[in-house]
Amino acid sequence: xxxxxxxxxxxxxxxxxxxxxxxxxxxxxxxxxxxxxxxxxxxxxxxxxxxxxxxxxxxxxxxxxxxxxxxxxxxxxxxxxxxxxxxxxxxxxxxxxxxxxxxxxxxxxxxxxxxxxxxxxxxxxxxxxxxxxxxxxxxxxxxxxxxxxxxxxxxxxxxxxxxxxxxxxxxxxxxxxxxxxxxxxxxxxxxxxxxxxxxxxxxxxxxxxxxxxxxxxxxxxxxxxxxxxxxxxxxxxxxxxxxxxxxxxxxxxxxxxxxxxxxxxxxxxxxxxxxxxxxxxxxxxxxxxxxxxxxxxxxxxxxxxxxxxxxxxxxxxxxxxxxxxxxxxxxxxxxxxxxxxxxxxxxxxxxxxxxxxxxxxxxxxxxxxxxxxxxxxxxx
Amino acid sequence: xxxxxxxxxxxxxxxxxxxxxxxxxxxxxxxxxxxxxxxxxxxxxxxxxxxxxxxxxxxxxxxxxxxxxxxxxxxxxxxxxxxxxxxxxxxxxxxxxxxxxxxxxxxxx
Numbered sequence: 339x340x341x342x343x344x345x346x347x348x349x350x351x352x353x354x355x356x357x358x359x360x361x362x363x364x365x366x367x368x369x370x371x372x373x374x375x376x377x378x379x380x381x382x383x384x385x386x387x388x389x390x391x392x393x394x395x396x397x398x399x400x401x402x403x404x405x406x407x408x409x410x411x412x413x414x415x416x417x418x419x420x421x422x423x424x425x426x427x428x429x430x431x432x433x434x435x436x437x438x439x440x441x442x443x444x445x446x447x448x449x450x451x452x453x454x455x456x457x458x459x460x461x462x463x464x465x466x467x468x469x470x471x472x473x474x475x476x477x478x479x480x481x482x483x484x485x486x487x488x489x490x491x492x493x494x495x496x497x498x499x500x501x502x503x504x505x506x507x508x509x510x511x512x513x514x515x516x517x518x519x520x521x522x523x524x525x526x527x528x529x530x531x532x533x534x535x536x537x538x539x540x541x542x543x544x545x546x547x548x549x550x551x552x553x554x555x556x557x558x559x560x561x562x563x564x565x566x567x568x569x570x571x572x573x574x575x576x577x578x579x580x581x582x583x584x585x586x587x588x589x590x591x592x593x594x595x596x597x598x599x600x601x602x603x604x605x606x607x608x609x610x611x612x613x614x615x616x617x618x619x620x621x622x623x624x625x626x627x628x629x630x631x632x633x634x635x636x637x638x639x640x641x642x643x644x645x646x647x648x649x650x651x652x653x654x655x656x657x658x659x660x661x662x663x664x665x666x667x668x669x670x671x672x673x674x675x676x677x678x679x680x681x682x683x684x685x686x687x688x689x690x691x692x693x694x695x696x697x698x699x700x701x702x703x704x705x706x707x708x709x710x711x712x713x714x715x716x717x718x
Numbered sequence: 719x720x721x722x723x724x725x726x727x728x729x730x731x732x733x734x735x736x737x738x739x740x741x742x743x744x745x746x747x748x749x750x751x752x753x754x755x756x757x758x759x760x761x762x763x764x765x766x767x768x769x770x771x772x773x774x775x776x777x778x779x780x781x782x783x784x785x786x787x788x789x790x791x792x793x794x795x796x797x798x799x800x801x802x803x804x805x806x807x808x809x810x811x812x813x814x815x816x817x818x819x820x821x822x823x824x825x826x827x
Contacts, residue, residue, distance in 0.1 A: 361764070367787035368741035368760055375742070380760075387761025400765065402772040517765070 346370065349385060352392025394517060398636055401517045405635050408591030412512040414466070414521045416596055417477055419533035420509035421463035424456030426537055427502055430544070431555035432456075451491045452502065452556075455484045459506060470521035477513030501560040501603050508599035532596070539570055540600075560607045564616040567604035571624045574601075591635050594628065601628045723805045729756055730766055731775065731794065731802040738779040738793040741767075767792060775801055 346366040350358050365388065369380055398405045432452045462480040466473050488503050543566035544559045574597045581590035605625035608616045723731075726748070733739060733747030744767075745758045758766075770776040775798035779791040794802065819825075 361790075363788040364741060364790045365760060365764060367789060368745070368763070370787060371742040372745065372760070375746075384759050384761070387759035389761070391761035391765050394765070395768075401769045 346380075349388045350392065352389045352396065354396045357392075357395050398638075399515055399517050404588055404591055404638055406517040407588040408595055408635065409512045409516040410518050411588060411592035412595040413473065413477075413516040413518075414513070414525050415529040415532040415592075416509040416512045417459075417463050417466060417473070417480075418529040419536050419596065420480075420506050421460045422533045422537040423502075423509070423540065424459040424506060426541065427555055427559075428453050428456045430541075431499070431502065431559060451487060452499065455487060455503065455506065458483050466521055467526060473513050473521040474516070477510045481507050481510045481514065499556050499560065501607055502556075505599050505603055508602070509596075512595055536596070536600075539573070543567075543570065560603060561611070561614050561616070563600065564604045564607045564614070564621060567600065568617055568620050568624070570597075570600065571621075594631055594635070598628060598632070601625055723801070725752075726756055726758065726762070727766060727770070728802075728805060728809075730758075730763075730770070731798060732806075734776060734792060734794050735799075735802060738791040740789040740791050744792070770798070774798070 346369050347362070349369075350362045350365065353362070369384065369388070372384070373380055394400050394406075399409065400406045401410070459480055462476050465476050469476070484503060484507055488500070540563070544555050544562050574593065577593050578590045581587070581593065601621075601624055604616075605618075605621035608614055608618050608621070729748040729751050730744055732751055733744050736747070739747060741760070741763060745760075745763060748756055748758050767776070771778070771792075774795055776792045777795050779793040781788060781790045783789070
């Protein structure tokens with residue numbers, strides 16, 4: 339084996355063995371010939387393009403696989419869903435929080451910088467419709483800005499609800515992973531319809547629209563989502579099964595992908611807020627079902643990775659569930675769920691025992707006694 | 719095949735209209751046809767070739783070893799030739815309309 343052959347062969351490591359065996363020599367020959375004719379060593383761009391293609395083939399993210407096609411179908415609706423969700427959260431999540439009188443002296447004009455993220459997503463989707471060829475780049479920028487901004491915001495105590503942010507970021511993932519990096523204009527109306535449907539569903543299961551901190555989506559939206567998600571799951575399952583029966587498996591898979599962030603948040607949120615009552619087992623069961631379905635889709639590509647089951651699970655869990663759940667959980671630190679003091683009209687934060695899930699104390703602007711708490715509540 | 723044919727795909731198919739070609743010859747053909755405006759990266763080329771083979775637009779037309787290197791040749795299928803013909807005619811008719819309108823408005827001689 340020549341030195342230059344070996345040099346290019348290291349690039350082929352990104353491909354699954356079956357693809358490497360079938361196409362490896364041909365790809366290396368093309369790279370060698372290009373170098374020979376131009377007299378220029380293969381650029382970083384050439385190497386990156388091979389590495390990217392290799393990873394896409396390995397994880398089934400190509401236009402030939404069900405997963406690739408489904409991601410492509412889910413990409414623009416996911417972004418539009420993110421923008422509409424951002425608009426909804428801005429109006430019924432953050433504005434009531436910002437208008438709550440008692441926060442102004444402590445936190446300044448904004449309780450969180452969530453609204454800024456939502457604006458980024460709304461502008462981002464506008465930009466995708468204007469420059470559809472840059473969908474992947476725009477989605478990446480939105481995601482990076484949101485994640486970076488969230489970390490900074492956490493440090494200066496202007497953090498928006500982490501679960502909401504996790505939902506937003508997850509909805510951008512299909513655009514980044516889709517094999518086709520651009521949007522087509524004829525999917526605009528389909529995307530709007532799908533996204534509107536999702537946001538209307540979210541509006542129906544989230545708290546009634548009222549002004550005030552404790553009625554805001556910011557405070558108890560995720561709790562309501564977790565509580566009512568089984569109903570939505572039934573709806574999603576009905577849609578997926580109907581599409582499968584009609585042999586529209588790519589659209590069914592796209593519906594599954596778009597439901598992923600909601601399913602994951604609904605199932606994992608109660609584990610970070612142990613005192614809220616929600617159908618945990620049911621939500622976890624649906625998450626397991628969803629993960630299994632995605633693993634089947636991810637591993638049914640043309641070129642199977644060496645360990646298809648493992649790779650499929652890894653793709654799904656790390657890329658979608660991981661971003662949604664782990665990111666949210668680690669960064670949020672403390673719970674922002676509704677406390678069992680429904681009549682309270684003061685900002686509160688609960689300190690919960692990680693071992694027992696017991697509410698140890700609640701810090702509020704005035705003393706509030708949590709039901710069933712053994713220790714004395716503290717005041718801030 | 720989607721109804722929308724993007725420029726790089728059109729250029730690859732137009733390159734193969736002249737007959738079967740291997741990977742690097744396609745890259746060169748695309749660069750030549752586009753006057754150097756479109757430069758296909760190897761990864762992009764093979765992404766496209768995989769898709770076009772899968773959609774039965776092109777097919778493998780044989781292999782040979784030249785200087786110890788494997789060359790795999792690709793050619794248009796009957797279906798692919800039809801797609802390319804339809805897309806070319808669409809582009810020609812749009813261009814004709816554009817030129818006629820420019821002439822009428824005095825944009826060009």
